[in-house]
């Protein structure tokens with residue numbers, strides 16, 4: 635059993651709450667491990683629009699899930715320090731396949747197609763949903779799903795089916811709030827408290843919430859450190 639106390643990470647935000655809400659900042663060694671891992675080469679491996687095209691699961695894997703336009707591709711770019719690794723767009727629904735990236739041969743990052751895009755054709759939505767669901771529920775190497783939530787909006791109705799599905803499939807997931815640069819500081823505490831309340835009802839949800847901004851870099855170093863703990867060990871020299 636993990637520690638059920640909710641925590642928040644995010645270097646750019648100072649929380650003034652009482653001890654149970656205090657951020658657990660990663661220590662210097664963890665930050666350095668994260669920095670080193672994410673400074674290593676990251677390469678595109680495959681884009682899968684069908685189940686057959688999904689590459690073999692040889693590495694620990696972290697998938698980035700969330701509504702269309704929430705900032706999945708931008709967060710992958712911010713973590714890896716590359717502007718154009720994952721394709722960012724101004725039109726929602728741009729990432730239409732599962733994109734796999736290998737980081738230093740130690741961790742696979744997976745950019746998932748977004749859900750909840752109102753203008754998408756029904757047939758496409760059904761196809762993506764079934765592909766993403768089968769991937770999420772059946773991927774043995776999947777160590778964590780980062781479920782991205784826009785910090786301005788919080789958890790919305792389209793996010794709930796995926797949370798329930800991950801609970802049922804016993805796939806560990808963690809909320810990462812995106813676009814923290816756009817959230818007025820005074821609203822942060824309320825937003826976090828509401829999400830914490832909701833997470834208590836979800837058995838597979840990690841209690842720690844990451845606060846991130848791909849724009850100003852806040853929370854990125856802490857998230858790197860957290861993800862580095864899931865990576866395969868570096869090869870012996």
Ligand SMILES: Nc1nc2c(ncn2[C@@H]2O[C@H](COP(=O)(O)OP(=O)(O)OP(=O)(O)O)[C@@H](O)[C@H]2O)c(=O)[nH]1
Pocket residue numbers: 700701702703704705706707708709721722723724725726727728729730746747748749812813814815816846847848849850
């Ligand atoms: N201000 C701000 N804008 C952001 C941030 N992250 C992403 N954006 C913007 O949000 C828009 C969508 O970003 P994407 O990274 O393409 O979002 P996505 O979740 O990959 O979208 P889909 O692939 O369509 O599902 C782009 O215009 C980004 O520049 C952030 O941290 N802060």
Ligand SMILES: [Mg+2]
Pocket residue numbers: 706707708721722723728729745
């Ligand atoms: Mg995308």
